[in-house]
Amino acid sequence: MQYLVSVIDDKGTPGSTDRQPAISAFNDRLIAEGYWVFAGGLADTDAATVVDNRGEQPVFSDGPFVESKEYLAGVWVWEAPDLDVALKLAAEASKACDRKIEVRPFQ
Protein backbone atom coordinates (compact mmCIF):
# COMPACT_ATOMS: atom_id res chain seq x y z
CA MET A 1 0.00 0.00 0.00
CA GLN A 2 1.19 3.54 -0.73
CA TYR A 3 1.20 6.29 1.86
CA LEU A 4 1.53 10.02 1.41
CA VAL A 5 3.89 11.20 4.13
CA SER A 6 3.67 14.94 4.72
CA VAL A 7 6.25 16.96 6.57
CA ILE A 8 4.54 19.68 8.59
CA ASP A 9 6.42 22.77 9.67
CA ASP A 10 5.23 25.55 11.94
CA LYS A 11 5.94 29.22 11.22
CA GLY A 12 5.80 30.00 14.93
CA THR A 13 8.29 27.31 15.99
CA PRO A 14 10.09 26.13 12.84
CA GLY A 15 12.17 22.95 12.90
CA SER A 16 15.94 23.27 12.73
CA THR A 17 17.58 24.06 9.36
CA ASP A 18 20.53 21.66 9.59
CA ARG A 19 18.56 18.48 8.89
CA GLN A 20 19.66 17.79 5.30
CA PRO A 21 22.40 15.25 6.14
CA ALA A 22 20.03 13.28 8.41
CA ILE A 23 17.26 13.37 5.79
CA SER A 24 19.64 12.20 3.06
CA ALA A 25 20.82 9.29 5.19
CA PHE A 26 17.20 8.39 5.96
CA ASN A 27 16.31 8.56 2.24
CA ASP A 28 19.19 6.22 1.39
CA ARG A 29 17.77 3.74 3.86
CA LEU A 30 14.23 4.08 2.46
CA ILE A 31 15.63 3.29 -1.00
CA ALA A 32 17.80 0.39 0.20
CA GLU A 33 14.87 -1.20 2.08
CA GLY A 34 12.41 -0.74 -0.76
CA TYR A 35 10.02 1.78 0.83
CA TRP A 36 10.98 4.82 -1.25
CA VAL A 37 8.65 5.85 -4.09
CA PHE A 38 9.07 9.60 -4.22
CA ALA A 39 10.31 12.49 -2.12
CA GLY A 40 10.46 16.23 -2.48
CA GLY A 41 10.96 19.30 -0.35
CA LEU A 42 8.72 22.27 -1.12
CA ALA A 43 9.55 25.96 -1.59
CA ASP A 44 8.04 28.43 0.88
CA THR A 45 4.25 28.83 0.82
CA ASP A 46 4.81 32.40 -0.48
CA ALA A 47 5.78 30.78 -3.77
CA ALA A 48 2.36 29.10 -4.16
CA THR A 49 -0.21 30.11 -6.78
CA VAL A 50 -3.81 28.94 -6.69
CA VAL A 51 -5.61 28.39 -9.98
CA ASP A 52 -9.41 28.17 -10.17
CA ASN A 53 -10.88 27.40 -13.58
CA ARG A 54 -14.26 26.17 -12.43
CA GLY A 55 -15.90 29.30 -13.81
CA GLU A 56 -15.66 30.80 -17.28
CA GLN A 57 -12.16 32.22 -16.93
CA PRO A 58 -9.21 30.80 -15.04
CA VAL A 59 -8.46 32.87 -11.96
CA PHE A 60 -4.93 32.97 -10.61
CA SER A 61 -4.28 34.08 -7.08
CA ASP A 62 -1.09 34.54 -5.16
CA GLY A 63 -0.36 32.50 -2.09
CA PRO A 64 -1.40 29.15 -0.60
CA PHE A 65 -5.04 27.96 -0.67
CA VAL A 66 -5.19 28.23 3.06
CA GLU A 67 -3.20 30.59 5.27
CA SER A 68 -2.12 28.88 8.45
CA LYS A 69 0.70 28.76 10.93
CA GLU A 70 1.30 25.11 10.06
CA TYR A 71 2.12 24.28 6.48
CA LEU A 72 3.30 21.49 4.23
CA ALA A 73 7.09 21.64 3.92
CA GLY A 74 7.67 18.48 1.91
CA VAL A 75 6.29 15.08 0.99
CA TRP A 76 7.26 11.48 0.60
CA VAL A 77 5.41 8.64 -1.01
CA TRP A 78 6.24 5.31 0.58
CA GLU A 79 5.32 1.78 -0.30
CA ALA A 80 4.74 -0.16 2.92
CA PRO A 81 2.92 -3.41 3.73
CA ASP A 82 0.79 -1.90 6.52
CA LEU A 83 0.28 1.10 8.78
CA ASP A 84 2.53 -0.21 11.56
CA VAL A 85 5.50 -0.24 9.17
CA ALA A 86 4.59 3.23 7.87
CA LEU A 87 4.20 4.64 11.40
CA LYS A 88 7.54 3.24 12.51
CA LEU A 89 9.24 4.85 9.51
CA ALA A 90 7.32 8.08 10.14
CA ALA A 91 8.61 8.18 13.71
CA GLU A 92 12.16 8.03 12.31
CA ALA A 93 11.29 10.60 9.65
CA SER A 94 10.04 13.01 12.29
CA LYS A 95 13.38 12.73 14.13
CA ALA A 96 15.37 13.10 10.89
CA CYS A 97 13.42 16.21 9.79
CA ASP A 98 12.86 17.65 13.27
CA ARG A 99 9.26 18.23 12.20
CA LYS A 100 5.81 16.69 12.56
CA ILE A 101 4.76 14.06 10.05
CA GLU A 102 1.30 13.14 8.76
CA VAL A 103 0.77 9.66 7.32
CA ARG A 104 -2.18 9.18 5.00
CA PRO A 105 -2.91 6.24 2.74
CA PHE A 106 -3.72 6.55 -0.94
CA GLN A 107 -7.12 5.15 -1.85
Add this chain to the structure above:
Amino acid sequence: MNDVHEAVTRAHHDEWARVVAALTRRFGDLDRAEEAAAEAFATAVERWPADGVPPNPGAWLTTTATRKAIDRIRREDKRDDKHKEALMAHDDSPPEPLGAIDDDRLRLIFTCCHPALGTEARVALTLRMVGGLTVPEIARAFLVQESAMGQRITRAKAKIKATRIPYRVPAAEDLPARVSGVLAVLFLVFNEGYLATGPDTDPVRPGLTAEAIRLTRLIRALLPDDGEVAGLLALMLLTEARRTARVSTRGELIALDEQDRGSWDEVMIAEGHQLVRERLATGVAPGRYQVLAAINAVHTSARDARDTDWSQVLALYDQLVRLDASPIVALNRAIAVAELDGPEVALAAVDHLADKLTDYHAYHATRAALLRRVGRSQESRAAYDRAIELAGNTGEIAYLTRRRDQLG
Protein backbone atom coordinates in the same frame (compact mmCIF):
# COMPACT_ATOMS: atom_id res chain seq x y z
CA MET B 1 -36.55 -22.73 27.47
CA ASN B 2 -34.90 -20.64 30.14
CA ASP B 3 -31.89 -22.93 30.04
CA VAL B 4 -31.55 -22.31 26.32
CA HIS B 5 -31.83 -18.58 26.83
CA GLU B 6 -29.11 -18.81 29.45
CA ALA B 7 -26.94 -20.91 27.15
CA VAL B 8 -27.18 -18.27 24.41
CA THR B 9 -26.32 -15.50 26.89
CA ARG B 10 -23.39 -17.49 28.23
CA ALA B 11 -22.18 -18.29 24.71
CA HIS B 12 -22.40 -14.62 23.83
CA HIS B 13 -20.32 -13.78 26.87
CA ASP B 14 -17.75 -16.51 26.34
CA GLU B 15 -17.57 -16.86 22.58
CA TRP B 16 -18.34 -13.52 20.91
CA ALA B 17 -14.72 -12.28 20.83
CA ARG B 18 -13.48 -15.69 19.67
CA VAL B 19 -15.98 -15.81 16.79
CA VAL B 20 -15.28 -12.23 15.66
CA ALA B 21 -11.52 -12.78 15.99
CA ALA B 22 -11.53 -16.02 14.02
CA LEU B 23 -13.64 -14.54 11.25
CA THR B 24 -11.60 -11.37 11.04
CA ARG B 25 -8.51 -13.49 10.57
CA ARG B 26 -10.17 -15.62 7.94
CA PHE B 27 -11.86 -12.84 5.95
CA GLY B 28 -9.55 -9.93 6.75
CA ASP B 29 -12.46 -7.60 7.41
CA LEU B 30 -13.84 -6.45 10.76
CA ASP B 31 -17.18 -5.39 9.32
CA ARG B 32 -17.81 -8.74 7.75
CA ALA B 33 -16.73 -10.57 10.90
CA GLU B 34 -18.98 -8.48 13.13
CA GLU B 35 -21.96 -8.88 10.84
CA ALA B 36 -21.54 -12.62 10.46
CA ALA B 37 -21.02 -13.11 14.19
CA ALA B 38 -24.23 -11.18 14.92
CA GLU B 39 -26.08 -13.31 12.37
CA ALA B 40 -24.75 -16.51 13.91
CA PHE B 41 -25.96 -15.49 17.37
CA ALA B 42 -29.36 -14.58 15.93
CA THR B 43 -29.51 -18.03 14.34
CA ALA B 44 -28.63 -19.61 17.69
CA VAL B 45 -31.54 -17.76 19.33
CA GLU B 46 -33.84 -19.19 16.64
CA ARG B 47 -32.51 -22.72 16.43
CA TRP B 48 -31.24 -23.79 19.85
CA PRO B 49 -34.69 -23.92 21.48
CA ALA B 50 -35.82 -26.49 18.88
CA ASP B 51 -32.53 -28.27 18.07
CA GLY B 52 -31.01 -28.15 21.54
CA VAL B 53 -27.80 -26.43 22.60
CA PRO B 54 -24.87 -27.88 20.60
CA PRO B 55 -22.20 -29.70 22.61
CA ASN B 56 -19.57 -27.13 21.62
CA PRO B 57 -21.39 -23.79 21.25
CA GLY B 58 -18.23 -21.89 20.30
CA ALA B 59 -17.42 -24.20 17.41
CA TRP B 60 -21.08 -24.19 16.28
CA LEU B 61 -21.14 -20.38 16.31
CA THR B 62 -17.84 -20.04 14.43
CA THR B 63 -18.94 -22.53 11.78
CA THR B 64 -22.34 -20.87 11.41
CA ALA B 65 -20.80 -17.39 11.21
CA THR B 66 -18.25 -18.55 8.65
CA ARG B 67 -21.05 -20.01 6.53
CA LYS B 68 -23.03 -16.77 6.79
CA ALA B 69 -19.99 -14.76 5.73
CA ILE B 70 -19.32 -17.04 2.75
CA ASP B 71 -22.98 -16.83 1.68
CA ARG B 72 -22.76 -13.08 1.77
CA ILE B 73 -19.49 -13.01 -0.17
CA ARG B 74 -21.06 -15.22 -2.85
CA ARG B 75 -24.00 -12.86 -3.14
CA GLU B 76 -21.70 -9.85 -3.35
CA ASP B 77 -19.38 -11.62 -5.79
CA LYS B 78 -22.14 -11.63 -8.30
CA ARG B 79 -22.29 -7.88 -8.00
CA ASP B 80 -18.61 -7.03 -8.02
CA ASP B 81 -15.16 -8.14 -7.04
CA LYS B 82 -14.34 -4.95 -5.21
CA HIS B 83 -14.34 -6.40 -1.72
CA LYS B 84 -11.31 -8.49 -2.53
CA GLU B 85 -9.23 -5.34 -2.76
CA ALA B 86 -10.35 -4.16 0.62
CA LEU B 87 -8.97 -7.02 2.71
CA MET B 88 -6.97 -6.13 5.78
CA ALA B 89 -3.29 -6.80 5.95
CA HIS B 90 -2.83 -9.83 8.10
CA ASP B 91 -0.11 -12.19 8.94
CA ASP B 92 -0.61 -15.90 8.47
CA SER B 93 2.46 -16.98 10.38
CA PRO B 94 1.85 -19.24 13.37
CA PRO B 95 1.39 -17.58 16.74
CA GLU B 96 4.56 -16.23 18.28
CA PRO B 97 5.61 -17.97 21.50
CA LEU B 98 4.12 -15.38 23.83
CA GLY B 99 2.50 -17.93 26.07
CA ALA B 100 -0.63 -16.87 24.24
CA ILE B 101 -3.40 -19.42 24.27
CA ASP B 102 -5.53 -17.69 21.70
CA ASP B 103 -3.73 -15.59 19.18
CA ASP B 104 -6.76 -14.43 17.21
CA ARG B 105 -8.40 -12.68 20.12
CA LEU B 106 -5.13 -10.94 20.92
CA ARG B 107 -4.90 -9.74 17.33
CA LEU B 108 -8.43 -8.40 17.62
CA ILE B 109 -7.66 -6.55 20.86
CA PHE B 110 -4.49 -4.98 19.51
CA THR B 111 -6.26 -3.89 16.35
CA CYS B 112 -9.14 -2.28 18.26
CA CYS B 113 -6.71 -0.47 20.58
CA HIS B 114 -4.34 0.67 17.82
CA PRO B 115 -2.57 3.96 18.62
CA ALA B 116 -3.60 5.44 15.25
CA LEU B 117 -7.23 5.42 16.45
CA GLY B 118 -8.58 8.11 18.75
CA THR B 119 -9.14 7.14 22.39
CA GLU B 120 -12.94 7.29 22.14
CA ALA B 121 -12.85 5.15 19.01
CA ARG B 122 -10.62 2.60 20.73
CA VAL B 123 -12.97 2.33 23.68
CA ALA B 124 -16.08 1.98 21.50
CA LEU B 125 -14.50 -0.50 19.10
CA THR B 126 -13.11 -2.66 21.91
CA LEU B 127 -16.48 -2.83 23.68
CA ARG B 128 -18.23 -3.71 20.41
CA MET B 129 -15.78 -6.12 18.78
CA VAL B 130 -14.17 -7.75 21.82
CA GLY B 131 -16.82 -7.17 24.49
CA GLY B 132 -19.78 -7.89 22.22
CA LEU B 133 -21.82 -4.97 23.61
CA THR B 134 -24.36 -3.60 21.16
CA VAL B 135 -24.09 -0.08 19.78
CA PRO B 136 -27.13 1.10 21.82
CA GLU B 137 -25.56 -0.38 24.98
CA ILE B 138 -22.26 1.42 24.37
CA ALA B 139 -24.07 4.64 23.48
CA ARG B 140 -26.03 4.48 26.74
CA ALA B 141 -22.92 3.75 28.78
CA PHE B 142 -21.19 6.85 27.48
CA LEU B 143 -24.29 9.06 27.24
CA VAL B 144 -23.84 9.52 23.51
CA GLN B 145 -26.58 9.40 20.87
CA GLU B 146 -26.89 5.97 19.33
CA SER B 147 -26.33 7.32 15.82
CA ALA B 148 -23.20 9.16 16.94
CA MET B 149 -21.81 6.04 18.61
CA GLY B 150 -22.63 3.98 15.52
CA GLN B 151 -20.75 6.48 13.40
CA ARG B 152 -17.79 6.48 15.74
CA ILE B 153 -17.47 2.71 15.34
CA THR B 154 -18.05 2.80 11.59
CA ARG B 155 -15.42 5.49 11.15
CA ALA B 156 -12.89 3.53 13.21
CA LYS B 157 -13.46 0.41 11.14
CA ALA B 158 -13.13 2.45 7.94
CA LYS B 159 -9.82 3.88 9.14
CA ILE B 160 -8.50 0.42 9.97
CA LYS B 161 -9.36 -0.68 6.46
CA ALA B 162 -8.23 2.44 4.58
CA THR B 163 -4.88 2.78 6.36
CA ARG B 164 -4.22 -0.96 6.65
CA ILE B 165 -3.91 -1.27 10.36
CA PRO B 166 -2.57 -4.81 10.58
CA TYR B 167 -4.36 -7.71 12.23
CA ARG B 168 -1.37 -8.91 14.12
CA VAL B 169 0.17 -9.24 17.54
CA PRO B 170 2.89 -6.57 17.70
CA ALA B 171 6.55 -7.56 17.62
CA ALA B 172 8.14 -8.28 21.00
CA GLU B 173 9.97 -4.92 21.04
CA ASP B 174 6.69 -3.00 20.54
CA LEU B 175 4.64 -5.20 22.84
CA PRO B 176 5.04 -3.35 26.18
CA ALA B 177 3.93 -0.02 24.68
CA ARG B 178 1.02 -1.62 22.84
CA VAL B 179 -0.12 -3.63 25.88
CA SER B 180 -0.05 -0.45 27.92
CA GLY B 181 -2.29 1.15 25.26
CA VAL B 182 -4.77 -1.73 25.63
CA LEU B 183 -4.71 -1.44 29.43
CA ALA B 184 -5.33 2.30 29.20
CA VAL B 185 -8.51 1.59 27.22
CA LEU B 186 -9.72 -0.96 29.77
CA PHE B 187 -8.90 1.33 32.70
CA LEU B 188 -10.86 4.11 31.03
CA VAL B 189 -13.88 1.82 30.65
CA PHE B 190 -13.54 0.79 34.29
CA ASN B 191 -13.22 4.36 35.55
CA GLU B 192 -16.20 5.52 33.56
CA GLY B 193 -18.17 2.78 35.30
CA TYR B 194 -16.66 3.49 38.69
CA LEU B 195 -16.93 7.25 38.68
CA ALA B 196 -19.54 7.91 36.03
CA THR B 197 -19.76 11.47 34.74
CA GLY B 198 -22.85 13.41 33.70
CA PRO B 199 -25.62 15.20 35.54
CA ASP B 200 -28.40 12.67 34.92
CA THR B 201 -26.52 9.50 35.53
CA ASP B 202 -26.11 7.09 38.42
CA PRO B 203 -22.86 7.65 40.29
CA VAL B 204 -21.73 4.10 39.56
CA ARG B 205 -22.41 1.99 36.46
CA PRO B 206 -21.64 -1.60 37.47
CA GLY B 207 -22.17 -2.85 33.90
CA LEU B 208 -19.07 -1.02 32.74
CA THR B 209 -16.85 -2.00 35.66
CA ALA B 210 -17.87 -5.65 35.24
CA GLU B 211 -17.18 -5.49 31.52
CA ALA B 212 -13.75 -3.94 32.09
CA ILE B 213 -12.89 -6.67 34.59
CA ARG B 214 -14.09 -9.38 32.22
CA LEU B 215 -11.96 -8.03 29.35
CA THR B 216 -8.93 -7.61 31.61
CA ARG B 217 -9.34 -11.22 32.72
CA LEU B 218 -9.38 -12.22 29.07
CA ILE B 219 -6.13 -10.35 28.41
CA ARG B 220 -4.61 -11.86 31.52
CA ALA B 221 -5.46 -15.32 30.20
CA LEU B 222 -3.80 -14.39 26.90
CA LEU B 223 -0.73 -12.69 28.40
CA PRO B 224 -0.31 -14.47 31.74
CA ASP B 225 3.28 -13.29 32.31
CA ASP B 226 2.62 -9.59 31.89
CA GLY B 227 2.92 -7.93 35.30
CA GLU B 228 0.99 -4.81 34.38
CA VAL B 229 -1.98 -6.85 33.13
CA ALA B 230 -2.03 -8.66 36.49
CA GLY B 231 -1.60 -5.31 38.24
CA LEU B 232 -4.54 -3.72 36.44
CA LEU B 233 -6.76 -6.72 37.15
CA ALA B 234 -5.82 -6.57 40.84
CA LEU B 235 -6.42 -2.83 40.92
CA MET B 236 -9.86 -3.24 39.35
CA LEU B 237 -10.84 -6.08 41.71
CA LEU B 238 -9.71 -4.22 44.84
CA THR B 239 -11.61 -1.14 43.70
CA GLU B 240 -14.73 -2.99 42.57
CA ALA B 241 -14.80 -4.90 45.88
CA ARG B 242 -15.69 -1.63 47.62
CA ARG B 243 -18.39 -0.64 45.12
CA THR B 244 -21.50 -1.27 47.22
CA ALA B 245 -19.89 0.35 50.28
CA ARG B 246 -19.00 3.40 48.25
CA VAL B 247 -22.47 4.81 47.61
CA SER B 248 -25.11 5.47 50.26
CA THR B 249 -28.77 4.62 49.78
CA ARG B 250 -29.30 8.29 48.89
CA GLY B 251 -26.76 8.07 46.10
CA GLU B 252 -24.02 9.92 47.93
CA LEU B 253 -20.40 8.79 47.65
CA ILE B 254 -18.92 7.56 50.92
CA ALA B 255 -15.23 8.26 51.51
CA LEU B 256 -12.87 5.36 52.20
CA ASP B 257 -12.55 6.11 55.91
CA GLU B 258 -16.34 6.18 56.37
CA GLN B 259 -17.19 2.99 54.47
CA ASP B 260 -18.73 -0.07 56.10
CA ARG B 261 -15.78 -2.38 55.53
CA GLY B 262 -17.90 -5.41 56.40
CA SER B 263 -19.78 -4.96 53.14
CA TRP B 264 -16.67 -5.12 50.97
CA ASP B 265 -16.57 -8.12 48.63
CA GLU B 266 -14.16 -10.53 50.30
CA VAL B 267 -13.80 -12.84 47.32
CA MET B 268 -12.66 -10.02 45.07
CA ILE B 269 -10.33 -8.70 47.76
CA ALA B 270 -8.79 -12.14 48.25
CA GLU B 271 -8.21 -12.49 44.50
CA GLY B 272 -6.75 -8.99 44.28
CA HIS B 273 -4.40 -9.62 47.21
CA GLN B 274 -3.34 -12.93 45.68
CA LEU B 275 -2.43 -11.19 42.40
CA VAL B 276 -0.44 -8.51 44.24
CA ARG B 277 1.45 -11.18 46.22
CA GLU B 278 2.17 -13.12 43.03
CA ARG B 279 3.68 -10.04 41.41
CA LEU B 280 5.76 -9.25 44.51
CA ALA B 281 7.07 -12.81 44.49
CA THR B 282 8.44 -12.44 40.95
CA GLY B 283 10.88 -9.79 42.18
CA VAL B 284 10.40 -7.91 38.89
CA ALA B 285 10.20 -4.13 39.32
CA PRO B 286 6.50 -3.24 39.23
CA GLY B 287 4.86 -0.84 36.78
CA ARG B 288 2.26 1.79 37.52
CA TYR B 289 -0.80 -0.48 37.77
CA GLN B 290 1.01 -2.90 40.05
CA VAL B 291 1.96 -0.12 42.46
CA LEU B 292 -1.60 1.25 42.39
CA ALA B 293 -2.87 -2.26 43.10
CA ALA B 294 -0.43 -2.58 46.00
CA ILE B 295 -1.71 0.71 47.47
CA ASN B 296 -5.25 -0.61 47.25
CA ALA B 297 -4.11 -3.87 48.82
CA VAL B 298 -2.84 -1.95 51.84
CA HIS B 299 -6.18 -0.13 52.20
CA THR B 300 -8.22 -3.30 51.84
CA SER B 301 -6.05 -5.11 54.39
CA ALA B 302 -7.18 -2.81 57.18
CA ARG B 303 -10.34 -4.02 58.88
CA ASP B 304 -10.75 -0.56 60.34
CA ALA B 305 -9.72 2.70 58.65
CA ARG B 306 -7.63 3.51 61.74
CA ASP B 307 -5.54 0.37 61.17
CA THR B 308 -4.36 1.57 57.75
CA ASP B 309 -0.60 1.23 57.36
CA TRP B 310 -0.03 4.77 56.08
CA SER B 311 3.75 4.50 56.04
CA GLN B 312 3.40 1.59 53.63
CA VAL B 313 0.96 3.64 51.53
CA LEU B 314 3.39 6.56 51.46
CA ALA B 315 6.32 4.32 50.51
CA LEU B 316 4.27 2.98 47.60
CA TYR B 317 3.34 6.51 46.50
CA ASP B 318 7.04 7.42 46.56
CA GLN B 319 7.60 4.47 44.25
CA LEU B 320 4.72 5.60 42.05
CA VAL B 321 6.07 9.15 41.79
CA ARG B 322 9.24 7.72 40.28
CA LEU B 323 7.17 5.91 37.61
CA ASP B 324 4.63 8.63 37.02
CA ALA B 325 5.56 12.18 37.97
CA SER B 326 2.07 13.52 37.24
CA PRO B 327 0.56 16.12 39.61
CA ILE B 328 -2.40 13.79 40.23
CA VAL B 329 -0.08 11.20 41.76
CA ALA B 330 1.49 13.96 43.87
CA LEU B 331 -2.00 14.98 45.00
CA ASN B 332 -2.88 11.45 46.12
CA ARG B 333 0.49 11.13 47.83
CA ALA B 334 -0.35 14.22 49.86
CA ILE B 335 -3.36 12.41 51.36
CA ALA B 336 -0.99 9.82 52.82
CA VAL B 337 1.34 12.59 53.98
CA ALA B 338 -1.58 14.16 55.88
CA GLU B 339 -2.08 10.94 57.84
CA LEU B 340 1.60 10.61 58.75
CA ASP B 341 2.92 14.15 59.05
CA GLY B 342 -0.29 16.07 59.64
CA PRO B 343 -2.56 18.26 57.49
CA GLU B 344 -0.25 21.35 57.50
CA VAL B 345 2.57 19.49 55.78
CA ALA B 346 0.13 17.94 53.31
CA LEU B 347 -1.50 21.28 52.61
CA ALA B 348 1.86 22.82 51.71
CA ALA B 349 2.46 19.97 49.25
CA VAL B 350 -1.02 20.36 47.75
CA ASP B 351 -0.71 24.15 47.38
CA HIS B 352 2.38 23.48 45.29
CA LEU B 353 0.17 21.84 42.66
CA ALA B 354 -2.16 24.82 42.23
CA ASP B 355 -0.96 25.79 38.75
CA LYS B 356 -1.28 22.34 37.28
CA LEU B 357 -4.51 21.18 38.89
CA THR B 358 -6.60 24.31 39.12
CA ASP B 359 -9.34 22.78 36.93
CA TYR B 360 -9.33 19.38 38.63
CA HIS B 361 -12.16 18.85 41.12
CA ALA B 362 -10.18 16.41 43.29
CA TYR B 363 -7.49 19.04 43.85
CA HIS B 364 -10.04 21.40 45.37
CA ALA B 365 -11.79 18.60 47.27
CA THR B 366 -8.50 17.44 48.81
CA ARG B 367 -7.56 20.99 49.68
CA ALA B 368 -11.00 21.63 51.18
CA ALA B 369 -10.65 18.61 53.47
CA LEU B 370 -7.15 19.65 54.60
CA LEU B 371 -8.20 23.27 55.18
CA ARG B 372 -11.08 22.02 57.31
CA ARG B 373 -8.69 19.95 59.41
CA VAL B 374 -6.45 22.93 60.12
CA GLY B 375 -9.47 25.06 61.03
CA ARG B 376 -9.42 27.39 58.03
CA SER B 377 -13.18 27.05 57.52
CA GLN B 378 -13.75 29.97 55.22
CA GLU B 379 -11.06 28.87 52.75
CA SER B 380 -12.30 25.31 53.09
CA ARG B 381 -15.80 26.39 52.07
CA ALA B 382 -14.47 28.22 49.01
CA ALA B 383 -12.48 25.13 48.01
CA TYR B 384 -15.58 22.91 48.41
CA ASP B 385 -17.55 25.36 46.26
CA ARG B 386 -14.94 25.12 43.51
CA ALA B 387 -14.79 21.29 43.78
CA ILE B 388 -18.59 21.03 43.52
CA GLU B 389 -18.55 23.30 40.49
CA LEU B 390 -15.99 21.10 38.72
CA ALA B 391 -17.14 17.61 39.79
CA GLY B 392 -19.01 15.59 37.17
CA ASN B 393 -20.23 12.72 39.32
CA THR B 394 -23.62 13.13 41.00
CA GLY B 395 -22.64 11.05 44.06
CA GLU B 396 -19.47 13.02 44.54
CA ILE B 397 -21.31 16.33 44.28
CA ALA B 398 -23.73 15.15 46.99
CA TYR B 399 -20.82 14.11 49.23
CA LEU B 400 -18.93 17.38 48.76
CA THR B 401 -22.08 19.41 49.38
CA ARG B 402 -22.73 17.61 52.66
CA ARG B 403 -19.12 18.11 53.79
CA ARG B 404 -19.29 21.79 52.92
CA ASP B 405 -22.57 22.28 54.77
CA GLN B 406 -21.09 20.60 57.87
CA LEU B 407 -18.62 23.46 58.12
CA GLY B 408 -21.39 25.45 59.82
